[in-house]
Amino acid sequence: MRLTSPLRQVLGTGSAKEGVRHWWLQRLTSLALLPLSIWFVVSLVALPAFDHATVVSWMGQSCSALLLILFVLIGTWHSQLGLKVIIEDYLHGAGAKTLALVLVGFAHVLIASAGVFAVLKVAFGGAP
Amino acid sequence: MPSRPLSPHLSVYKFKYTLATSILNRFTGSALSLGLLGLVYWLMAVAAGAAAQARAQRLLSLPFAKLAAAAFVFALAYHLVAGIRHLVWDTGRGLERAQSQRSAWAVGILSVLLTLAILAALWHGGAT
Numbered sequence: 001m002r003l004t005s006p007l008r009q010v011l012g013t014g015s016a017k018e019g020v021r022h023w024w025l026q027r028l029t030s031l032a033l034l035p036l037s038i039w040f041v042v043s044l045v046a047l048p049a050f051d052h053a054t055v056v057s058w059m060g061q062s063c064s065a066l067l068l069i070l071f072v073l074i075g076t077w078h079s080q081l082g083l084k085v086i087i088e089d090y091l092h093g094a095g096a097k098t099l100a101l102v103l104v105g106f107a108h109v110l111i112a113s114a115g116v117f118a119v120l121k122v123a124f125g126g127a128p
Numbered sequence: 129m130p131s132r133p134l135s136p137h138l139s140v141y142k143f144k145y146t147l148a149t150s151i152l153n154r155f156t157g158s159a160l161s162l163g164l165l166g167l168v169y170w171l172m173a174v175a176a177g178a179a180a181q182a183r184a185q186r187l188l189s190l191p192f193a194k195l196a197a198a199a200f201v202f203a204l205a206y207h208l209v210a211g212i213r214h215l216v217w218d219t220g221r222g223l224e225r226a227q228s229q230r231s232a233w234a235v236g237i238l239s240v241l242l243t244l245a246i247l248a249a250l251w252h253g254g255a256t
Contacts, residue, residue, distance in 0.1 A: 027218060030211050037208060045249040050185060052178035059174065072168065079161040086154060111168050118171035128177040 022081060029078035036071045056127055065123035072115035080108040149232045153210040156203040163200040198247060205242040209235050 043064060047054060058064055083104050091097045121127060141147055173184035187193060213231050216222050222231055 027215065030215065034208065034212070037204060041204070041246055045246065052174070052181045055174050055181070068171075072164075072171075075164055079157075079164055082154075082157045083161055086158060111164060115168040115171050118168070118175035121175040122171075127175050 022084070026078065026081045029074050029081065032070075032074050033078055036067065036074060039067055040071050052127075056122055059119060059122045060125070062123070065119050068119045069116050072119065073112055076108045076112040076115070080105060083108075145236075146228055146232045149210060149213075149235055152206060153214070156207040156210075159200065159203040160207055163203065166200070198243075201246050201250075202239065202243040205246065206235070206239040209239045209242065 043058070047058060059068065084101060087097060087100045087104065091100055170181075170184055170188070173181045188197065213222070213235055216231075217228075222228060
């Protein structure tokens with residue numbers, strides 16, 4: 001039995017059929033980012049200098065490389081989820097909204113890939 | 129597409145500082161998306177080698193870039209503390225008006241203190 005009225009079915013309004021998935025992912029990623037961002041800030045502050053040799057030896061440790069990759073991946077994920085809501089809220093007009101969502105999505109995949117690639121390159125000794 | 133009312137009816141709210149904490153949370157979140165771009169730019173520079181990293185850090189040590197970096201530190205501190213407030217709300221706690229007004233002040237004060245602590249630690253380390 002459908003509880004929606006015939007008019008509503010024709011207009012196609014209603015829920016986005018996504019349930020609470022977006023909301024829940026936003027919370028999960030924020031929870032993961034709490035320790036990760038604290039670790040990131042503490043590690044940067046603890047670095048004695050920001051010259052290439054120091055930074056490379058820090059990023060070359062398995063533990064910092066792994067945490068840095070997690071920070072970049074989960075950070076971009078959380079960022080994409082957040083910007084999606086802002087675009088949906090404030091950008092009116094279906095065309096502009098869809099275009100912005102697609103571009104922001106692509107940009108985040110690009111940023112995440114570039115970040116992971118950079119960390120792996122340094123961790124595997126590929127930074128000259 | 130049928131035009132429907134969209135959720136943030138910004139103009140119908142009376143402005144109060146609790147509203148400012150909500151707006152600032154979104155604003156700092158968007159700023160951190162840009163900060164992520166900066167972070168990945170720096171990681172790519174590290175991966176590209178000593179010369180590229182030195183070039184990137186000359187750019188990042190310009191007065192304007194230093195000011196922007198300080199602003200990103202505040203954005204991270206604020207979004208972190210305000211995010212914890214949101215996670216507490218999600219458990220159903222602290223939603224009474226007096227409680228949320230108190231936590232609004234707590235978020236403001238804690239985020240400024242955290243920002244100053246991080247900037248002081250960076251300054252003390254001589255890394256900037």
